[in-house]
Amino acid sequence: MATKIRLQRHGKKGKPFYHVVVADSRAPRDGKFIERLGSYNPNTNPATIVLDFDRALYWMNVGAQPTDTARAILSYKGVLYKKHLEGGVKKGAFDEGQAEEKFAKWLEEKDAKIEGKKTGLDQSKEEAKKAALAAEAKKNAEKAAALAAKNAPVAEETEAAEGEAETEAPAEAPEATAESAANTEETEG
Secondary structure, three states: OOEEEEEEEEOOOOOOEEEEEEEEOOOOOOOOOOEEEEEEEOOOOOOEEEEOHHHHHHHHHOOOEEOHHHHHHHHHHOHHHHHHHHHHHHHOOOOHHHHHHHHHHHHHHHHHHHHHHHHHHHHHHHHHHHHHHHHHHHHHHHHHHHHHHHHHHHHHHHHHHHHHHHHHHHHHHHHHHHHHHHHHHHHHO
């Protein structure tokens, strides 16, 4: 029987979630399968992959062919590299201790790379938040300045009107004093 390692889709529309399964190549995508090896969630960043490493390696060694996406997942988790190292041990290129040492070194580098990506994503989120807060503070300051400018001309107009009223009143005062002076002359005379 020809077996394939492939993805079986689950989840709702727009939010896919996949099971990594070993199935007969003739079975439908979401149909009957032989064994479930793990899961793959592409909705998270970085994508969440849970995989039974030993069983995946077993199925690769007995001839199960992975699909393109399943091959990428197996490569990401190191199953293909481990199979490659086991092939080198069988051929006598190096012993099993050296193969384990190489695989452990590869895993450390891979984990460091993943952690670097996670910290980079966290830092970019923090920077985006800070930039959004700065933009919001700037926008609020502009709104406050516009509101102050809108309210300020009303205050200036009332001050200007009061100033005009004061300048008109002294102009009437000399006429009033002239009339009162004429009245006082008539009463005296």
